[in-house]
Structure formats: C-alpha cells, structure tokens
Amino acid sequence: MKKIITRIDEFLADTKTKPVTAPPKPGTKPNPPGIAPTTRPSVDPRPLAAKDVVNRFMEELKNAKQSIKFDVEKLKKIYGK
Secondary structure, X not given: OHHHHHHHHHHHHHHHHOOOOOOOOOOOOOOOOOOOOOOOOXXXXXXXOHHHXXXXXXXXXXXXXXXXXXXXXXXXXXXXX
C-alpha cells in the first residue's frame, strides 16, 4: 500500500511542476518565418551600345555597293526623343 501512495504522491508532484501553456487563441495562426533576402553580387550594368550601333551603321554605309536612301526626318520622328 505504501508503494501506491508514494506513486500517487510522485504523480501529483510531477503535475504541479509542469508549466501550463495557454491554448492558442481561436482563429489565429502562427506567422510563417519570413523569407530571407537574396544577396546578389553587385554588377555594373553594360553601357548603352549607341556608339557601337552608330559606328556599325557608318561602316555599312561606307561598304555598301549601292547608295542607300533614307528619310532622316522620318527616322527622327520614329526614334528621336
């Protein structure tokens, strides 16, 4: 009988030492962990190739076997700022 009483006492002693956690509030969910920002290496953007395009255009005009006719005003209207 003494064994049973000691086991009951131990059981009661264990339940008193356990911390009681509050139940979650209804309708709330725990927030998921945030997404870590991706670190990307810094790279200098390529400069605009406007000079290369102009140089290539001038070379093509020089190397053309026929004369090329184009309307500069129309080109300015379409591609100008």
